Amino acid sequence: MPAKELSPIEIYRGLPGTNCKDCGEANCMAFAAKLVNREATLEECKPLLDPGKAESYNKLWALLKPAVKAVEVGVGDNKLILGGEYVLYRHEFTYFHQPAMAVDVGDEMGDEEFETRVHVLNDFSYDYIGMKLSLDMLAVRSTSGDPSKFGEAVKKAAELTRKPLMLCALDPAVMEAGLDAAADRRPLIYAATRDNWQKMAELALKHSCPLVASSPMDLDGLKSLALTLEAYGIKDIVLDPGTAPTEYMGANLDTFTILRWDAINGEEEGLGYPLMGAPIAAWTAPAEDPVLHEWSEAQLAAALITRFTDIIVVHGISGWALLPQVFLRSNLYTDPRKPVSVEAGLMPIGNPTEDSPVLLTTNFALTYYTVASDIEGAKVDSYLLVVDSEGMSVESAVAGRKMTAETVAEAITNSKVSEKVKHRSLIIPGRAARLSGEIQELSGWNVAVGPMDSSGIASYVSDKWKPYPEG
Numbered sequence: 001m002p003a004k005e006l007s008p009i010e011i012y013r014g015l016p017g018t019n020c021k022d023c024g025e026a027n028c029m030a031f032a033a034k035l036v037n038r039e040a041t042l043e044e045c046k047p048l049l050d051p052g053k054a055e056s057y058n059k060l061w062a063l064l065k066p067a068v069k070a071v072e073v074g075v076g077d078n079k080l081i082l083g084g085e086y087v088l089y090r091h092e093f094t095y096f097h098q099p100a101m102a103v104d105v106g107d108e109m110g111d112e113e114f115e116t117r118v119h120v121l122n123d124f125s126y127d128y129i130g131m132k133l134s135l136d137m138l139a140v141r142s143t144s145g146d147p148s149k150f151g152e153a154v155k156k157a158a159e160l161t162r163k164p165l166m167l168c169a170l171d172p173a174v175m176e177a178g179l180d181a182a183a184d185r186r187p188l189i190y191a192a193t194r195d196n197w198q199k200m201a202e203l204a205l206k207h208s209c210p211l212v213a214s215s216p217m218d219l220d221g222l223k224s225l226a227l228t229l230e231a232y233g234i235k236d237i238v239l240d241p242g243t244a245p246t247e248y249m250g251a252n253l254d255t256f257t258i259l260r261w262d263a264i265n266g267e268e269e270g271l272g273y274p275l276m277g278a279p280i281a282a283w284t285a286p287a288e289d290p291v292l293h294e295w296s297e298a299q300l301a302a303a304l305i306t307r308f309t310d311i312i313v314v315h316g317i318s319g320w321a322l323l324p325q326v327f328l329r330s331n332l333y334t335d336p337r338k339p340v341s342v343e344a345g346l347m348p349i350g351n352p353t354e355d356s357p358v359l360l361t362t363n364f365a366l367t368y369y370t371v372a373s374d375i376e377g378a379k380v381d382s383y384l385l386v387v388d389s390e391g392m393s394v395e396s397a398v399a400g401r402k403m404t405a406e407t408v409a410e411a412i413t414n415s416k417v418s419e420k421v422k423h424r425s426l427i428i429p430g431r432a433a434r435l436s437g438e439i440q441e442l443s444g445w446n447v448a449v450g451p452m453d454s455s456g457i458a459s460y461v462s463d464k465w466k467p468y469p470e471g
């Protein structure tokens, strides 16, 4: 049953119904509501784990399990979950696990190139509205076909990074050498094909590793391969339907959409697994300039991130190519049920004194970080009063009455800002101008209407703002 159609009552019927509070909720119905929102797991209801309740547990598990299986790669703190999704489109519920981004290294690369690429993987980090955007995995490829070279490369990769690994070789003997070097890291094995599936499946079972089923440009073959692997006992499968170079973008989008649609709607057996996209395929197209390859790869990656992939493998490591991909990914995979917000309160910026300006904004994360970084960048020592607007931007919060004169006056009092500054002058955003009179009346503070855009704060403060207007 699609996640959006599940009701707490259906789940409640399967719970023990004793209202014992062991799960931390006031009663079983409250726990059922959390389960429906996937904010709790069945394991938190201890009475349900009693062997006598196995039938109820299994029924509930079948109702609550994601349409796309959650597959774990890696171990410990660096473990990643691929898939685990319930819906086709985010607005129908939410997405849970953003696609992992893997960069590749090859077993014939020189030490310098190999190490540089791993360091880019390890060090890539960008602070974006309170989130740290980073890369996730290292794909070690056998280009030599030589087991010992591959084993050495995997060993080196495992020493250089703690991030999860993906081992790429189609020859089972080569894969075995790679697994000998890093099976304890639970790498993703790439790949089982129609020709090698049995030996790859045996390796996956022996080392308890997830396995990619690969059948490029052949969806029937992919489904058949996945079902064969399932029957052989493989539980953690990732599907690779093949990724064509950029000129076949339409075919790529169709393929990934069909696969995910079928998985979510339960139309086909064997397709409820994470999907792997390989924008790295862009490098196989003829082009004289590697920048063109990287540009095509970034386009492919962006398209596949929007089209349900759960892991993508890229070769380009330039910031201009990677940054848009991680931005897109983080924007798409935020939870639409929860506004992206920061804590409300009084934030000192720089080294404010008792004569420094006090500026007002809302707790929508994008608004807050934009305003704070504009003020910081302009080196305006100040206090930023952040009002709880339930995660709405200034304009929407004013229009939707999530920021009113009352909430601003309350924030002034609760923040104790009057103990920090001598003056009583508040700069409000230009987009909240219509609240100025009311705020002044309710708070007793002088209200100055600042610029419409926070990029104008520095010049506003230096040219127009007076802490003591009457003085």
Ligand code: SF4
Residues within 6 Å of the ligand: 015, 016, 017, 018, 019, 020, 021, 022, 023, 024, 025, 026, 027, 028, 029, 031, 032, 044, 045, 046, 047, 048
């Ligand atoms: S632990 Fe289980 S039985 Fe007890 S209140 Fe929670 S859901 Fe109900």
